[in-house]
Amino acid sequence: MNTESQKTALITGASSGIGRELAKLFAKDGYNLVLVARSEDNLQQFGDELKQQHGLQQVTIVDKDLSKENAARDVYDEVTGQGITVNVLVNDAGVGLHGMFATETDWEKESAMIHLNTITLTHLTKLFLKDMVARNEGKILNLASIVSIMPNPLMAVYAGTKAYVYNFTQSLVNELKDTNVTITALLPNATDTDFFNKAGAENTKVTEKLDDPVMVAKDGYKALMKGEAKVVAGGLGNKSYEVLAHIAPEEALNAMMRKNMEPKDEELDGSSTNSSLAWGIGAAAAILIGIAAVAVYNNTSAYDQLRYRYKFSRAKSKVANAFNNMKDSVADTWSDAENSAKKTWANTKDEAKDRWSAGKNSAKDTWASGKDGTQESWSDARHGAKDAWSSVRKAVVDAMS
Numbered sequence: 342m343n344t345e346s347q348k349t350a351l352i353t354g355a356s357s358g359i360g361r362e363l364a365k366l367f368a369k370d371g372y373n374l375v376l377v378a379r380s381e382d383n384l385q386q387f388g389d390e391l392k393q394q395h396g397l398q399q400v401t402i403v404d405k406d407l408s409k410e411n412a413a414r415d416v417y418d419e420v421t422g423q424g425i426t427v428n429v430l431v432n433d434a435g436v437g438l439h440g441m442f443a444t445e446t447d448w449e450k451e452s453a454m455i456h457l458n459t460i461t462l463t464h465l466t467k468l469f470l471k472d473m474v475a476r477n478e479g480k481i482l483n484l485a486s487i488v489s490i491m492p493n494p495l496m497a498v499y500a501g502t503k504a505y506v507y508n509f510t511q512s513l514v515n516e517l518k519d520t521n522v523t524i525t526a527l528l529p530n531a532t533d534t535d536f537f538n539k540a541g542a543e544n545t546k547v548t549e550k551l552d553d554p555v556m557v558a559k560d561g562y563k564a565l566m567k568g569e570a571k572v573v574a575g576g577l578g579n580k581s582y583e584v585l586a587h588i589a590p591e592e593a594l595n596a597m598m599r600k601n602m603e604p605k606d607e608e609l610d611g612s613s614t615n616s617s618l619a620w621g622i623g624a625a626a627a628i629l630i631g632i633a634a635v636a637v638y639n640n641t642s643a644y645d646q647l648r649y650r651y652k653f654s655r656a657k658s659k660v661a662n663a664f665n666n667m668k669d670s671v672a673d674t675w676s677d678a679e680n681s682a683k684k685t686w687a688n689t690k691d692e693a694k695d696r697w698s699a700g701k702n703s704a705k706d707t708w709a710s711g712k713d714g715t716q717e718s719w720s721d722a723r724h725g726a727k728d729a730w731s732s733v734r735k736a737v738v739d740a741m742s
């Protein structure tokens with residue numbers, strides 16, 4: 342199908358992984374392409390294939406190292422010099438680097454990564470966005486990451502660059518709201534590309550479960566076309582990270598992410614055992630309190646209440662399973678930690694149960710007394726959940742210490 346034959350999409354990082362999959366989707370919809378990366382031969386061959394397969398009018402290859410000074414200006418000049426109007430800009434090119442920041446990673450590599458992941462991305466956005474705003478038409482997709490909204494120990498600088506991309510993009514969403522230009526952040530979880538090999542993280546636990554880059558590209562493409570501000574690629578499992586990032590304690594998030602970035606064959610040591618327990622409890626509490634809070638939301642119908650109750654009981658058993666799994670993996674020497682975690686879990690469960698029943702009653706009252714009471718009980722529930730969360734957080738910290 343050739344529906345967008347007059348339009349052009351410029352994709353950085355189009356030679357492999359997510360960028361390559363995105364290029365295929367644009368080609369399928371008939372976009373002319375500008376493909377940017379360092380591997381010219383690879384890009385040329387890929388571009389020729391897409392052109393032939395989809396009957397595209399024009400595919401332009403730009404061989405450029407985007408980690409270098411003025412790279413964005415060079416790309417912009419080369420493209421506009423050929424009279425090409427870029428209707429869609431995809432800032433996909435990016436790299437990571439694995440290791441302890443203080444003692445292991447190399448500054449030259451980190452500096453190049455910061456340049457590629459943030460400076461070039463920002464400069465390309467500035468140059469092409471100016472033209473888009475002048476035309477009052479255009480779309481931009483920026484590759485952020487799930488680590489844009491979470492800490493990522495052992496890939497600290499990478500996480501910093503992706504947090505930048507996310508915040509930068511969301512700020513521009515607001516600045517562009519009165520135009521026909523949209524900007525979208527794509528937040529993939531760990532994805533099966535060359536990324537982890539290049540980052541020196543090929544033997545880490547995170548690589549044991551990777552998402553399909555085809556799926557990630559499809560989710561990003563769909564959100565971009567709809568002009569959505571952001572999308573976490575994948576199903577509920579990935580999307581729940583976004584919720585947890587906002588409500589789980591930083592210690593628990595750090596513990597989970599650190600574990601992911603450690604070598605696959607790492608021995609189970611004390612800190613990781615404690616971390617697992619803390620993470621499990623943090624996640625459990627987050628799920629339970631989140632559900633209790635949602636249950637008192639103003640529009641809760643009898644049907645929704647039933648659904649929430651069902652979800653609540655599922656969450657409870659999932660959490661119990663998770664706890665049992667973790668318990669099995671705890672060595673005898675860590676029985677102290679286990680006991681303390683059990684105590685915390687009991688408190689957490691009771692607290693969440695109380696909140697749930699308070700929430701249920703409050704929702705019933707609200708339902709009965711109509712809209713007027715809604716604001717008040719929502720704010721009560723919010724405060725209740727906040728209080729519960731503070732005590733849970735304290736309990737988790739106590740369990741870890």
Ligand SMILES: NC(=O)c1ccc[n+]([C@@H]2O[C@H](COP(=O)([O-])OP(=O)(O)OC[C@H]3O[C@@H](n4cnc5c(N)ncnc54)[C@H](OP(=O)(O)O)[C@@H]3O)[C@@H](O)[C@H]2O)c1
Nearest residue numbers: 354356357358359379380407434435486531532534535536
């Ligand atoms: N894979 C994941 O788990 C994951 C998760 C979240 C976000 N992301 C983000 O997704 C984006 C794409 O990564 P990917 O997973 O698809 O990895 P990938 O397969 O390694 O692709 C990276 C792309 O960036 C290009 N690139 C790297 N350094 C470059 C440079 N200095 N100048 C120009 N182009 C350069 C590469 O092309 P050449 O090497 O040919 O130059 C390649 O096309 C990145 O921004 C990454 O941070 C990835």
